[in-house]
Amino acid sequence: MKKLVMLIAVGVGLTFTQCKKYDEDPTITLIPRETRITNSWEFQAAYEDGENVSSEYDRFDLTIREDGTAYIDVEYESIPGTVVRTQSDGTWTFKDNDEVVELNFEDDSEDAEVYVLRLTTKEFRFRDLDTDREIYLRNK
Numbered sequence: 001m002k003k004l005v006m007l008i009a010v011g012v013g014l015t016f017t018q019c020k021k022y023d024e025d026p027t028i029t030l031i032p033r034e035t036r037i038t039n040s041w042e043f044q045a046a047y048e049d050g051e052n053v054s055s056e057y058d059r060f061d062l063t064i065r066e067d068g069t070a071y072i073d074v075e076y077e078s079i080p081g082t083v084v085r086t087q088s089d090g091t092w093t094f095k096d097n098d099e100v101v102e103l104n105f106e107d108d109s110e111d112a113e114v115y116v117l118r119l120t121t122k123e124f125r126f127r128d129l130d131t132d133r134e135i136y137l138r139n140k
Helices: 002-015 033-037
Strands: 039-048 057-064 069-079 082-095 100-105 112-119 123-128 134-139
Touching: 033 082, 033 112, 057 082, 057 134, 069 100
Parallel strands: none
Antiparallel strands: 039 057, 039 134, 057 069, 069 082, 082 100, 100 112, 112 123, 123 134
């Protein structure tokens, strides 16, 4: 009887959990990816070729909504001495077996495909596939 109860408990547990999907994710989570990514995210850090380039960003706020819409408010130094600020509405979607998030904004200069490195309810880390820059965001 104990074996049967244990077998049922394990089966139910596996049915309602997701195994590790991204390189730096927890091994098991009960929260679906779509729920984890829908959040208001703010900039934490940026790295390029292992070098911290966070000082190039004055602002990087990204809101991803459950209905597939998104909003970005970003300010950064594009070339030394030139600061760019963009605020734009857009859409998001998972692709490539949920390993990549495609972001399409009204301001096409902010469109991106990002490879997800870590996704929890508190952290969203990704590598921009165009720039190869890693961006670390945290929930607001």
